[in-house]
Amino acid sequence: MLTCKDFLREISDYLDDTCDPTLRNDLQSHIKECPNCWVVFDTTKKTVNVYKGTEPQAVPETVQKRILAAIEKRQEAKKQAATGPPK
Numbered sequence: 001m002l003t004c005k006d007f008l009r010e011i012s013d014y015l016d017d018t019c020d021p022t023l024r025n026d027l028q029s030h031i032k033e034c035p036n037c038w039v040v041f042d043t044t045k046k047t048v049n050v051y052k053g054t055e056p057q058a059v060p061e062t063v064q065k066r067i068l069a070a071i072e073k074r075q076e077a078k079k080q081a082a083t084g085p086p087k
């Protein structure tokens with residue numbers, strides 16, 4: 001099972017259609033189960049389409065970092081909720 005970090009690392013290959021079919025399947029099933037990454041995928045796809053033809057395709061690094069930070073923050077909050085409030 002892919003993690004969100006794996007997904008973000010592979011998303012540009014996925015959109016470029018350069019990743020192998022197995023990975024592609026894994027990414028597809030991750031999107032189905034993870035609303036977070038689905039939004040990332042959808043947004044990135046639209047961004048890529050906008051730039052298609054004018055510039056080389058790439059996921060903007062700033063976008064990737066911002067999303068990753070948001071995911072990590074959410075996971076951190078989940079962790080804290082599971083272990084209870086800090087003493």
Ligand SMILES: [Zn+2]
Pocket residue numbers: 003004007030034036037
């Ligand atoms: Zn995810």
